[in-house]
Amino acid sequence: MNTCLTFRWISLSAAAILLMNSCSTITFVAQDDLYQPVSEMVNIDNTSTSDNGYKPAAKKNGWNLVWADEFNEAQLDTNKWNHEVNGDGGGNQELQYYVASKNNSYTVANKYLVIKAIKQNYKGKMFTSARLNTKKKADWTYGRFDIRAKTPVQQGVWPAIWMLPTDWVYGSWPQSGEIDIMESIGHQPKTCYGTIHFGQAWPNNKHIGDTIETKQGDLSTTFHVYSVEWEPTEIRWYFDDELYCTKKNTDVAPERWPFDQQFHVILNLAIGGQWPGPPDEGTNFPKYMFVDYVRVYQKI
Secondary structure, eight states: OOOOOEEEEEEETTEEEEEEESSSSOEEEEOSSTTSSSOOOOOOOOOOOOOOBOOOOSOBTTEEEEEEEOOOSSSOOTTTOEEOOBOSGGGTTBOEEEOOOTTTEEEETTTEEEEEEEEEEETTEEEEEOEEEOTTTSOBSSEEEEEEEEOOOSTTEEEEEEEEESSOTTOSTTTTOEEEEEEOOTTSTTEEEEEEEEESSTTSEEEEEEEEEOSSSOTTTSBEEEEEEEETTEEEEEETTEEEEEEEGGGGTTSOOOOSSOEEEEEEEEEBOTTTOOOOTTOOSSEEEEEEEEEEEEEO
């Protein structure tokens, strides 16, 4: 066990708060709101993970690479990504507050993006985490989306790689659609979910999809590549390039097929909520979601 302590002094609306965590050094952060995307003097913990697991080539037959983030820079590229800052629980009674702190989302140079869920009280929430999106910075209609990631497990953990409409032309959720490239819930550590949401406003919303299980270990053991191929009348899901689900526009009839507008990519690590339930005494924190790259292709 590491018994070193990190002390952080934080100025929040002229109030000084002293926090103690089991890390490595003393760090000072001075800003009006810790979770606004401003310059921070934050010591990034030396989190690492072996670069194991499925790793295909960047080139895809029949597809042209049009956008990518390999997360090889010293910090997150804010020309590509937005931080969402909110504590509304994602509409699912989740327990995290999404923040724009470098304690919760950062890059390890030449390796990967890290999204980190920390157990700490903030504005009535029990955890802080991060949710990143490409909205208005990179939006697409159709394409192949490859995300290589390693995601955490245990009760109450809910990592997600997904897409939402940018302009909501058909109405509020889920009338304009939702594409879930990958979701997992920690008490099903081997299972990947691929889903689309559509239909009428809640409670008349609908969803369809399928699941696949990793054959060795669980989803936190190695990196996997989560993919969708999205075409005008069909969406296909892949796990390490293995096709496991196909849905067509006829599958949602008589509801509208809303997947003909611009969507953007979202990466987040949720804690708790109606689907996975809350963490229990066996859930260890912090939790880490590692993303090696996001690559977007369009048909040649």
